[in-house]
Structure formats: structure tokens, C-alpha cells
Amino acid sequence: MEPNRTLLRAISSMTLITFAILFSFPTHADSEKSSLAPEELAVVKGEVGIAAVDKSTNWQFGLNQKKRFPMQSVCKLPISIAILKLVDQGKLGINDIVSIQLKDLVPYHSPLKKEIKGGQADFSIRKLISYAVRESDNTACDVLIARAGGPAYVSRLLRKAGVTGVRIDRPEGQLQPDSERIEQYLADPRDTATPEGMVDMLEKLYTGKLLSKRSTALILEDLFSCDTGTNRIRAGLPRGWRLAHKTGTGADVSGKNAGTNDVGIAIGPDGRVLYLSIFIKGSKANLKKREELMSRIASLAVANQL
Secondary structure (H helix, E strand, O other), rough: OOOOOOHHHHHHHHHHHHHOOOOOOOOOOHHHHHHOHHHHHHOOOOEEEEEEOOOOOOOOOOEEEOOOOOOOHHHHHHHHHHHHHHHHOOOOOOOEEEEEEHHHHOOOOOHHHOOOOOEEEEEEHHHHHHHHHHHHOHHHHHHHHHOOOHHHHHHHHHHHHHOOOOOOOOOOHHHHHHOOOOOHHOOOOOEEOHHHHHHHHHHHOOOOOHHHHHHHHHHHHHHHHHOOOOOOOOHHOOOEEEEEEEEEOOOOEEEEEOOOOEEEEEEOHHHHHEEEEEEEEEEOOOOHHHHHHHHHHHHHOOOOOO
């Protein structure tokens, strides 16, 4: 009986395809070595968003990168960028003075309060940006929003500059009380960012596509000096790496956290640049576990192993 040549050709093709599949994809052991394990993500008992881009190696990674996450104090970075756009346009002066009174203070976190003696103190726009970015000061944030013309105008400035996936809708004085209605807050699209939108903004900022050379240097100086979140991205970077970053941390309400975030530009001793944004929302785990995950993500991102 003559063999069925059509059948033989089909079997041969299937065999080749099978071998191609087996040798084109990593084995289970390789995946465990090079990937963030699902059980590591599960530890935070919340939703995790990640975007990472390493231009020098043409590597990138995303997890829920198109989803929206509450920014919390990460918002102070795009707000400061919008203010500096106005400075570059000549509509504001970096040394313009703003008077702040005790009644103007925004609750929750405002280190500049210590400078207000006798009921009032004067601050330059430059100093308010520094307070907002380096120390995550809520009063400085809301004063800057007001100077820019309000949240809607800040968002408009960002859109015109080519920033997408990032929106500013409320001052901190309104946002923080709203976050206490935790379920509504976590579902609210206002004052959110997508991880990929944030990384795109970081890249445009660092490469001088958003601001003038002077304004870019100014904001990067503050980002490199950011005093918050030392156990997050920074803890996962190898020795010799520098980090320009902004954190955001919401309150725990009814057993859920409003948001724990860190976004930044990590620069290696050889000049390699990694853009990274990590957002965690609705977590039922404690802060230590959230920050341990962020550190782990950073270390894997540096190794291009997420």
C-alpha cells in the first residue's frame, strides 16, 4: 500500500512547527528566573500597574500599563511641569513671590508650615516647586495649581505639551477628603495616570522635549533630591545608580490603601537610562509589603528581567 504523501507532508510540517515552538519560547525554569512571579504580585492584595522602558537595550515591559491608577502625590510632578511651562512662556516668573498665611495651609502633609511665623510667609515659585517635589507638600501643590489657573488649565497645559494618560482634576485639599470614600475613589478616573503615560512623560522630560533647558535642569534637581520613598524604587537599584523620582502615598481606609506609587528616571554609572513607573491601588497589604514589591520590580527592571 502506497503511503499517503499528503498526510506525510502534513505530519512533517506539524513536527517542524512543534520543534519551533519548543525552542522559541523559554522553559518554565527560564521564565521563573526572568519574570516577576504571580505570587509576588499577589502579596500586595491589590492591583499593580507597571511600565518600564530601557532605551539603551531596546527593552520594555508593561503590566496594566494602559489602566488608570490614582496618582496621589505623584501629581505634584506634572503640576510642577505645567508651572514651568508657564515660566518658559513668560507668563510666570520663577522668582515670583507668593504670600501664604496659616489659613491657607492644606491638611495631611505640609512641611512648609514651619516657615510661617507671625501668621504669614513669602515663598518664590521656585521654592514652592521644591517643596512640592522634594517634600510632597500639599499646600505648595495647591498654591501652584491656583497660580496655574486651576486643575483644568493644568491638564490643558500638559495635553498641549504632548503629555497623555495623565490628568489633574482636584487640588489636594479636595482630593484627600474624597479619598476617604475609598471604593468611589478607586473607581474615579479623576487625578489618575496610566503607567505608560507616566513613563512617556518622564522620557520627554529627561530628553528635553517638555521644557526649556533651564527648567528641565531645575525640575530634575528637585527629582534627584526627592526625600521620600527610600524603600521603593531606590532600594532596588544597584550601587552607583542615581534616581530622579516622585512618590505618592494615600491613606488606608476600611482596610484598603488609596494608592502607593513611585515613578522615576534611574541612571546607571555607565549613563544607561531606565524609565520606570509603579502604581499599586486598593492594596490590603501593609506598607512594608507594598514597598518590598516595588523594590523587587526595580531590581528586575534594571536587569531587564521583568
